Amino acid sequence: MRALEVFVVFLRLGLTSFGGPVAHLGYFRAEFVARRAWLTEEAYADLLALAQFLPGPASSQTGFAVGLLRAGWPGALAAWVGFTLPSAVLMTAFALGVARVGDVGAAGWLTGLKVAAVAVVAQAVAGMWSTLVTDRVRAALALGVAALLVVAPGAGWQVGALVACALVGWRVLPAGSGRGGHLPAVPVSRTAGLGLLSACGALLLALPLLAPVAPGWALLDATSRAGALVFGGGHVVLPLLEAGFVPHFLTHETFIAGYGAANAVPGPLFTFATYLGAAQNAVSPVAGALLGTVGVFLPGLLLMAGVLPFWSALSALPAARSALAGVNAGVVGLLLAALYSPVFTGGIRGPRDLALALTAYAALTAGRMPAWGVVLGCALLGQLVL
Structure with missing residues (x-):
């Protein structure tokens, strides 16, 4: 069965794909284009463009x-x-371990994880800047979004800023090169695609109304809203999830500890929401983990399946590629603001914390150490010396 083959291949990738979303996409290309020839190079590039264009x-x-x-x-x-x-x-499992520890605010390993998060997010900002901010217009967009979100960090401001970046990109930036239309036959009709997009919209409209009814609905609302609004990959979900969970469901210290752990495990960084669902006290840990996982992934997957039938034609339009370039620049600014708060302000308490963060950053960049190794090393050093 092809589905079983797909599951086995992706399970192996889920067990071994360290390094964050950009690294995952590299693993996918090696597996599905170079090794197995499930997709052509052009078709894979079209999928990547769509994934970057959509939130999730x-x-x-x-x-x-x-x-x-x-x-x-x-x-x-x-x-x-x-x-x-x-x-x-x-x-x-990590969330259940934190719950057993109890008050983790003063734990040295927790301090190490928070310091590691500073280095990991700083590396993401630097890498995205070098790739996505390639001229003065994009630099202005990135810095403008960062300045706005430092003083107004709410989700509404974030979405508004990215919409503005898309409009500026559409009007000002040069059209992207290349053509779309390389995807194989998509097993989803345009009618079904419209139905999936409608279902996604109905979900996001209904959950805020259901959130006051029961804690489970509130968890699903917080995670699905974050999954539906985030552009730019895993790290950018951090401020959106923080707004939904802190301090309503858990403490800032517990939140940052989970973010550090999420960088030390393979697979998608969005399973940070799995940790948040399991670590809160409103519903059972297993139910919370399931709600967190389904909530954060479902909108993005519905959007992907709903838009896919239309993407081959849309991706060939120069205006769509220009708007995407503006959004990508805005994403860098959003992540830069998140690097300041909550990551830096919550992780750096003094000179020794800053020294460890700089060392971790050097290990990630100059030393080319994997993120999981740096995170584990920081946790160990934090327990020993901080």
């Missing part, structure tokens, strides 16, 4: 689409479960 977890959306194109809906589900399961299980 870019690497998981790409994998979901690969499974859909390979084995239909069973393949899509197999791809998502296989890639997500290992990190979701690990993050649930």
Whole structure:
């Protein structure tokens, strides 16, 4: 069965794909273009462009689409479960461990994880800046978004800023090069695609109304809103999830500890929401983990499946590529603001913390150490010396 083949391949990727969403996309290309020839180079590039254009977890959306194109809906589900399961299980286990510890505010390992988060996010900002901010217009967009969100960090401001960046990109930036239209036959009709997009919209409209009814609905609302609004990959979900969970469901210290752990496990960084669902006290940890996982991924997957039938034609339009370039610059600014708060302000308490953060950053960049190794090293050093 093709779906079983898809599950086995993605499970292996979920167990071994360290390094964040950009690294995941590299693993996918090696597996599905170079090794297995499930997709052509051009078709894979089209999927990447769509994943970057849509809000949601870019690497998981790409994998979901690969499974859909390979084995239909069973393949899509197999791809998502296989890639997500290992990190979701690990993050649930970590949340249960934090709950057993109790008050983790003064723990040295927690301090180390928070310091590691500073280095990891700083590396993401630097890498994205070098790739996506390539001229003065994009630099102005990135810095303008960062300045706005430092003083107005709410989700509404974030979405408004990215919409403005899309408009500026559409009007000012040069059209992207290349053509779309390389995808194989998509097993989703345009009518079904419109239905999926409508379902996504109905979900996001209904959950805020249901959130006051029960804690489970509130958890689902917080995670689905974050998953639906985030552009630019896993790290950018940090401020959106913080707004939904801190201090309503858990403390800032518990939140940052989970973010550090999410960087130490393979697979999608969005399973940070699995940890948050398991770590809160409003519903049972297992139920919370399931709600967190489904909530944060579902909008992005619905959007990917709903838009995919239309993407080949849309991706060939120069205006769409220009708007995407503006959004990408704005994403860098959003992440730069998140680097300041909550990551730096919550992780650096003094000179020794800053020294460890700089050392971790050097290990990630000059030393080319994997993120999981740096995170574990910081946790150990934090327990020993901080």
